[in-house]
Amino acid sequence: MAALYSDLAKKVVLVTGGALGIGAAITRRFAEQGSTVILFDIQRAAGEALASELTAAGSSAHFHEVDLTDIPALQAGVAQARAAHGPIQILVNNAAHDERHPTETVTPEYWDQRIAVNLKHQFFAAQAVLPDMKAANAGAIINFGSTSWMAGQGGMAAYTASKSGVIGLTRSLARDYGPYNIRVNAIAPGWIMTQRQIEKWLTPESEAELMRRQCLKRRLGPDEVARVTIFLASDEASACTAQHYVVDGGWV
Numbered sequence: 001m002a003a004l005y006s007d008l009a010k011k012v013v014l015v016t017g018g019a020l021g022i023g024a025a026i027t028r029r030f031a032e033q034g035s036t037v038i039l040f041d042i043q044r045a046a047g048e049a050l051a052s053e054l055t056a057a058g059s060s061a062h063f064h065e066v067d068l069t070d071i072p073a074l075q076a077g078v079a080q081a082r083a084a085h086g087p088i089q090i091l092v093n094n095a096a097h098d099e100r101h102p103t104e105t106v107t108p109e110y111w112d113q114r115i116a117v118n119l120k121h122q123f124f125a126a127q128a129v130l131p132d133m134k135a136a137n138a139g140a141i142i143n144f145g146s147t148s149w150m151a152g153q154g155g156m157a158a159y160t161a162s163k164s165g166v167i168g169l170t171r172s173l174a175r176d177y178g179p180y181n182i183r184v185n186a187i188a189p190g191w192i193m194t195q196r197q198i199e200k201w202l203t204p205e206s207e208a209e210l211m212r213r214q215c216l217k218r219r220l221g222p223d224e225v226a227r228v229t230i231f232l233a234s235d236e237a238s239a240c241t242a243q244h245y246v247v248d249g250g251w252v
């Protein structure tokens with residue numbers, strides 16, 4: 001069991017992309033804290049299975065099928081979640097899609113899709129929940145960036161543009177909503193070995209390079225990011241806002 005943060009019990013938490021990967025680990029950790037966790041995802045089978053498993057274990061977890069690239073659907077989903085579970089107190093903007101895209105093949109439509117799945121929904125999810133947080137004079141938002149742009153990774157310019165944009169989004173929202181006691185931070189994961197990463201991108205060569213660059217000489221797991229996320233959401237991080245926390249095992 002990870003640390004227990006008593007203030008997280010009964011909090012209403014929205015986790016986007018909460019069905020798989022790092023998002024699923026975050027969902028599990030909030031459930032363990034006694035929070036009411038709402039997952040927005042397009043992976044219905046995985047989302048329902050996770051919510052059912054957690055509910056059967058006595059937690060409060062609820063899957064909503066929402067395509068975050070459809071902003072009216074996202075806004076309607078937040079309204080439904082609020083009606084069912086009460087005002088949203090914590091938002092984790094985790095969903096993304098790390099498809100690679102050689103610059104030569106990117107069309108304007110594809111560019112817009114990448115921004116839609118990797119950046120745009122983070123702003124609109126925040127916009128949808130901020131009235132709840134403002135009314136409560138409390139709240140925490142955690143946006144997911146990536147170290148990929150910091151490392152100068154190629155082959156995915158729309159993704160890295162989105163993920164660096166998350167930092168500007170985070171700092172602006174932190175400035176605007178700090179007066180309402182709302183904290184807004186970003187987490188930048190390094191290479192975290194979700195099932196998808198292992199199946200799609202990990203090769204013996206890339207793992208050897210990772211082990212050369214990373215200070216910690218082992219694979220990092222999704223739960224290691226989830227534990228930082230619940231810390232930042234908790235009152236233990238009450239003075240932390242407008243920051244960008246790197247969780248990468250020391251990739252230097």
Ligand SMILES: NC(=O)c1ccc[n+]([C@@H]2O[C@H](COP(=O)([O-])OP(=O)(O)OC[C@H]3O[C@@H](n4cnc5c(N)ncnc54)[C@H](O)[C@@H]3O)[C@@H](O)[C@H]2O)c1
Binds near residue numbers: 043197
């Ligand atoms: N895993 C890594 O190595 C790594 C590295 C850097 C940054 N990150 C970031 O961490 C976060 C989580 O990454 P992950 O590796 O768990 O990703 P993942 O691809 O394994 O999971 C992403 C989740 O988002 C959901 N999702 C995707 N598009 C959606 C949409 N349109 N509507 C609703 N849900 C949608 C997926 O179904 C999935 O459940 C992302 O923001 C990612 O960019 C991950």
